[in-house]
Amino acid sequence: MKIGYIRVSTAEQNTIRQEILLKELGVDEIFIDKASGKNTDRPELKRMLTYVRQGDTVIVESISRFARNTRDLLDLIAQLTTKQVEFISKKEAIDTTTPTGRFMLTIFGAVAELEREYILQRQQEGIAIAKDLGKYKGRKPICHPEFDKVVAIWKSGNMTAVEAMRRLNMKPSTFYRKVRKIK
Template identity: 60%
Template sequence: MRIGYVRVSTEQQHTERQEILLEDVDKFFIDRCSGKNTNRPELNKMLSFVRSGDVVIVESISRFARSTRDLLQLIDILTKKDVNFVSKKESLDTSTPSGKFMLTVFGALAELEREQILQRQKEGIAIAKSKGLYKGRNRMVNNDFDQIYAQWLEGKITATQAIKKLSWSKATFYRRVKERTIHNEEIN
């Protein structure tokens, strides 16, 4: 089955231009919302609807995904379902060797972009630290930690309950548990 996915950013925008370009599809899924993320009702319905052998067709990649990361994640979902992807504007068709290659190029560019962002971030932090401007995030403090930690150690509450009571992330809770354990070992 040939599935058309159409997206416009607002209720007031028209979809006809995209629908005309996708005239040879069997079924449409049309979202009228921002493409800033993949949390879109019709996109999710379409991803649930497609079956092995189907083809998802879009007018352009920007109508399907706004970021390379989202694009690659969506294509991965389709690939796992044995569904091909076609973008008319970019002439991308994942059923062809050149289409798969172009998708690989998109993936490589996304990875390069992520690595460059991380590198710039590390460099910026190093410069800020050398100037004494970077101290990291403020430490999460909860005056009830000792009491909640004791309840958790005694098995009166679960870790999930302790985390909820503290309003901390799981990582913060276990980091503090580790710190406390090391501190207690040093004392003994």
Template identity: 60%
Template sequence: MRVGYVRCSAIEQNEARQLKMMEEQKVEKLFIDKASGKNTDRKAFKEMMGFVRAGDMVIVESISRIARNTRDLLSIVSELTEKQVEFVSLKENIDTTTPQGRFMLTVFGALAELERENILERQREGIAIAKDAGKYKGRKPLEVDKAQFKDACKRWRTGEITATAAMQEVGLKPNTFYRRVKEMGL
């Protein structure tokens, strides 16, 4: 079976170009993610990996659509190879059944990882410039009822409730909860 995988990083991005390519490739089953490629924790990606079986072919528009770092890319291709599933990247035109193809896959995977790191670096630089100009203040801190927070922390510290229960009561995730505990000296 010809299985297509399409990924866009954000909801506002359009996957039409990738979908057209999948149509041209006559894919029989299509999996679409609207998520970052920074890791493999993507719903449709996981579904696709569970779906494919020996003799199938996974088709992507480019390597960067399936993975943004070399380690993930090589791991994905290795898992597909173990399942006897062929991997095809249209942009790079790579055949993973040959040693040369696997080498080229590694090179292109490293380039995709470098591209992601460059994007993040430019983003950090842009934020720093905006902060210096007073245009970027970061995310607004979550407001919590201080009395409720202190009460939940007190009951957590005395063992009345768990930390997880305290977090749920005040509506905070672990990192934010513990940061607030530290800031308030609780």
């Protein structure tokens, strides 16, 4: 059975291009995650790894859609290999059924990780230049009309931090950072 795996970096990104490619390749089942490659919480990837059986082939559009660093890539391939599942990456033309394919997989994984590091480095350099020129504003601030009211209730002890975060629809890091700013 041919199994497809798709990952896009955000929930807003479209999966159609990858779905069309996988369907053209005769994939029987597709698992889709909408999360950053840096994020290790990819429920559909976990589900796919449980779903695959001996003799199956996992097909992805690109290694960068499957794993973003070499260690993660090699760990995932090891899990597939243990189950005697093949792996094909269309973009890089990698097929793990051959020694050359396994070697190329390791090389492409390292290159993908290097490219990601270069992108982050260029991004940091660009931000530093923009800051020097006074053009960098950062993210748009999260503004919630009830924030001050909810924080006051929380500080008075009439609401837990978890309840406050849930009411404001904020993650803990955002909540506590905003609380520190108003002190």
